[in-house]
Every structure is written in structure tokens, then in C-alpha cells.
Amino acid sequence: QSALTQPPSASGSPGQSVTISCTGTSSDVGGYNYVSWYQQHPGKAPKLMIYEVSKRPSGVPDRFSGSKSGNTASLTVSGLQAEDEADYYCSSYAGSNNLGYVFGTGTKVTVL
Amino acid sequence: EVQLVESGGGLIQPGGSLRLSCAASGFTVSSNYMSWVRQAPGKGLEWVSVIYSGGSTYYADSVKGRFTISRDNSKNTLYLQMNSLRAEDTAVYYCARLRLRHAFDIWGQGTMVTVSS
Numbered sequence: 598q599s600a601l602t603q604p605p606s607a608s609g610s611p612g613q614s615v616t617i618s619c620t621g622t623s624s625d626v627g628g629y630n631y632v633s634w635y636q637q638h639p640g641k642a643p644k645l646m647i648y649e650v651s652k653r654p655s656g657v658p659d660r661f662s663g664s665k666s667g668n669t670a671s672l673t674v675s676g677l678q679a680e681d682e683a684d685y686y687c688s689s690y691a692g693s694n695n696l697g698y699v700f701g702t703g704t705k706v707t708v709l
Numbered sequence: 710e711v712q713l714v715e716s717g718g719g720l721i722q723p724g725g726s727l728r729l730s731c732a733a734s735g736f737t738v739s740s741n742y743m744s745w746v747r748q749a750p751g752k753g754l755e756w757v758s759v760i761y762s763g764g765s766t767y768y769a770d771s772v773k774g775r776f777t778i779s780r781d782n783s784k785n786t787l788y789l790q791m792n793s794l795r796a797e798d799t800a801v802y803y804c805a806r807l808r809l810r811h812a813f814d815i816w817g818q819g820t821m822v823t824v825s826s
Contacts, residue, residue, distance in 0.1 A: 598770055600753070633812040635754070642803060642819055643746075643754065648812035686754050690811035697767045698744070698811070703753040 601626065601687055601701035608707040609677045617704045619670040619687035625699050627668035631690035634663060634672045638683045646685075647672060674706065682708045711735035711815055713804050718820030725794050725824075731787040731804030731817055739782045742807035745789045747800035748819075755800075758789065759807065772798075794824045 602620040609615040619626065619634075626632055632650045635643035645654055647663040650670060660675045670689075674681050687701035717729040729745070745757040758768045758778040766778050777790040787804050801821050805813040 600755075629811075631811040633809075635813070637754075642816040643813070644816070645809075645812055645814050648809040648814070652809070654809070654814065688754075688756075688813065693767075697759055697769065698756040700746075700754040700756055 598691070598697070598699055601689060601699055603685075603687060603701040603704045605702070606705045606707065608709055609674075610709045611677055611679065613677050614673060614675045615677060615706060616671055616673045617685055617687075617706070619672070619689075619701045621668050621670075621689055621699070623668060625689040625691040626665065626670050626687075628692065629690050630665070632663070632665055632670040633688045634661075635686045635688065636681075636683045637686065643686065677708050679708050682706060713806065713815055713817035715802065715804055715817040715820040718802065718822045720823045720825065721794055722826050723795060723824055726790070726792045727794065727822060729789040729791065729802055729804075729820060729822070731789075733785050733787065733806075736806070736815075738780050738785050738787055742811075743778075743780065743787045744805050744807055744813065745778060745787075746803045746805055746813065746816075747798075747822075748803070749797075749800040752800075757802070760787070791822070794822075796824050798822065799824050 634647040637643040651663040744759040775793045801819040803819045806815040808814045
């Protein structure tokens with residue numbers, strides 16, 4: 598149950614785009630289309646932003662989008678806004694064979 | 710309103726036990742997959758345990774044999790019994806509902822557990 602690998606940090610100016618990668622294995626990210634992404638502001642609980650690789654829950658702006666290729670998933674935030682500055686975590690289902698779920702190492706997004 | 714409220718955290722000595730509770734409102738715990746996720750101070754999220762609607766339970770290797778997830782249908786509440794606590798178990802513990810094909814869609818506010826002598 599190793600954590601999924603994310604870059605520690607990413608940044609962009611307001612209005613620009615930033616993309617965060619999330620690399621796992623064929624047992625998690627690559628094996629299922631059950632990758633989700635979470636936004637966490639300091640001192641707050643995480644918030645679901647993307648599920649099933651690329652679907653957005655109701656209320657999440659369409660500036661947030663997700664994709665996957667092989668063992669790597671990605672989250673893109675377009676038209677960066679100040680309120681997008683937060684930590685972002687990916688997560689993947691890892692199978693019913695007692696593996697459960699795995700989170701990414703987290704990426705701090707800074708809006709310059 | 711759909712909501713999760715955790716309680717039961719606190720300061721506990723190494724080797725001790727603690728039971729966390731997560732009271733749900735606006736939906737039925739027993740009809741959903743429910744999970745515990747923790748976050749050590751300044752660190753990332755770590756999945757801890759899940760209980761499926763059918764009752765099956767699974768645990769992260771780091772807590773297997775020490776933690777037990779359960780639910781009380783009459784109280785619509787999720788629990789995490791934590792035994793043989795270690796310093797590395799120090800974290801904010803969140804309960805979360807799993808829906809939308811294995812996504813954690815609703816989170817509680819978290820409860821802090823500190824394991825220290």
C-alpha cells in the first residue's frame with residue numbers, strides 16, 4: 598500500500614493553468630477508473646473535486662478537469678483563481694483483495 | 710443536511726485505547742460504504758479503514774490487528790476502536806462517506822488524536 602506519487606508543489610499566475618500528476622501502479626491507478634481528487638485548505642477537511650477520473654460533482658467549477666493515461670492520472674486547474682491555492686490529493690481504489698484505497702502524497706498549489 | 714460529526718479524540722498514552730465516533734445525519738450509515746482517513750500533523754492523507762454496506766471491513770497494513778471499524782445502525786453512527794496506540798498514530802482522524810464509485814464525497818470536520826507520554 599504505497600502512496601501515489603505527486604509533485605510536492607505547483608504554481609501559476611491568476612488566469613493560467615496548472616496540471617498535477619498522480620502516478621501509481623497497475624494495481625491502483627492503472628487498474629481502475631476510480632481515481633478521485635480532493636482540495637484541502639489549511640485547517641479544513643478535504644473536499645471532493647473530481648471522481649471516476651474526470652467527473653465533477655455538482656457545484657465544482659468546470660475549471661477543474663481530470664484525465665488518466667496508464668498508471669498516471671492528472672488534475673488540471675484552468676483559469677487559476679486566488680481561492681484555488683490549497684493542497685490537492687489524488688486517491689485511487691486499490692481493489693477488494695484487502696488493499697482498499699490509497700492517497701497521493703499531496704501537491705501544494707500556489708497562485709502567484 | 711448531509712453531515713458527519715466526529716468525536717472522541719484526545720491525548721492518550723502509548724499502548725492505550727481510544728474509540729472514535731462519527732455521527733451521521735441526512736443519510737443512513739448502514740446503506741453506504743464508510744471510511745476513516747487520517748492526517749498526521751503537517752503530512753498527507755492516509756486511508757485507515759472501510760466498512761462496506763454488506764458489513765465487510767478492510768484496514769491499512771499500518772493499523773491492521775490494532776484498529777476495528779464498526780457501526781451502530783440504531784444510532785446511525787460509525788466507530789473506530791483504536792488499541793495499542795503508538796506515537797505514529799497521532800493525527801487528525803476524519804470519517805468520510807464513499808460514493809460515486811469509490812470517491813470520498815462527504816467528510817467530517819475531523820477529531821485530533823495525540824499519542825504521547
